Amino acid sequence: MNFYQSLGFLVFGSRLKRLSDTFLQDVNKVYKAHKIAFDASWFPVFYILSRKKEVSIREIADELGITHSAASQVVTGLQEKGLVKMAVSRKDARAKAISFTAKGEKLQQKIEPVWQALQQAMEQLACEGNKSKQVLQGLTEMETHLQEQSLFSRIETVLASQQA
Template sequence: MNFYESLGFLVLGSRLRRLSETFLADVNKIYAAHQLKFDASWFPVFYILSKEKQVSIRYIADELAVSHSAISQLVSSLQEKGLVKTTASAEDGRKKVVTFTTKGQKLQQQIEPVWKALTKAMEELAKEGVHSKHFLKAVAEMETGLASSSLFERVEAKLEK
């Protein structure tokens, strides 16, 4: 049994981070191997725009359950690269809406086949293990549990006993 396995839930965050870093590094390697100037961290915004065409920064932040500030910074970075543009909303001039530029739209179309291949590869990987096929369901259950009571609250309750 390796170090991580021996400590069980005590190092779950570290294992998930390590798994995520490995996954994202490979995804970025795939993009680079296919001469796609794309970073895995852009995926959520690109995916939402590929489906919605025009959305507010608030909408993206709410969909991803991250801060408005974090999305605003990511959108600004994508703007600097010429991949997205922001304009005032037609309905509410105080709101900014985000859309692809022509360059961003072209990149999105080029990475779509990679996303499809990635999905298939990940589904195959999940089927290789007895338990891994339930991985996404288990993650969703943990997220739901944490939404009802944070890890902080749970640990504090144990320390108060």
Template structure:
């Protein structure tokens, strides 16, 4: 058993971060190896836009469960790259509506096969371990638990 495994929940965040960093690094390496100018960090907004032709920044924020400011920064980053455009909502001029540019649509067409291959690869990986199949459900349960009571107050209650 390695140090990380022996320390259990004391290094839970570190292990999740290490796993996430490895996952995102490998996904970005795939994009690069296939000459796709895409970053895994863009996935959430790209996925939302792949499902809807145009969406408000408020809707992006709600779907990603982030602040309006964070969603706006994601969109601004994609605008700077020329992948999305933002216009005013015809019904409410205060709202910005985001959609793909032609360049963004081209990149979407390139990343869709990678997303399919990624889904398949993850399903194969999960099938390798008897407990892995429960990973997403376990993460959802922990997220719900933290929404009910943040870790900070849980720790304070035990001090």
């Protein structure tokens, strides 16, 4: 058992971060190996656009559960790369709509097979262990419970009960 495993939930966030960093590095290696100019951090916005074709920054932020500012930063970065464009929305003239440029559409078509391979590889990985199959369900449950009561609130409750 390594250091992180021995500390259990005390380092849960650190382990998730390490796992996420490893995951994203490997996915970026795949893009690089296949000469695809794409960064894994763009995936959420690219995926949304690949399915909806046109969205507002507010829709992106709401869908991803991030701030409007964070969504705007990602979109601005993609705009600077020439992958997305912003125009007046067809649905609401007061809003800006984000959509792929021709370059963005071409890139999206190149990365779609990588996404499919990633999905298959992750499903294979999940099947390699009895509990691995339950990871996504467990994460979903934790996310739901944290929406009901934050970790901060939970820690404060424990500390208050220890002082009583």
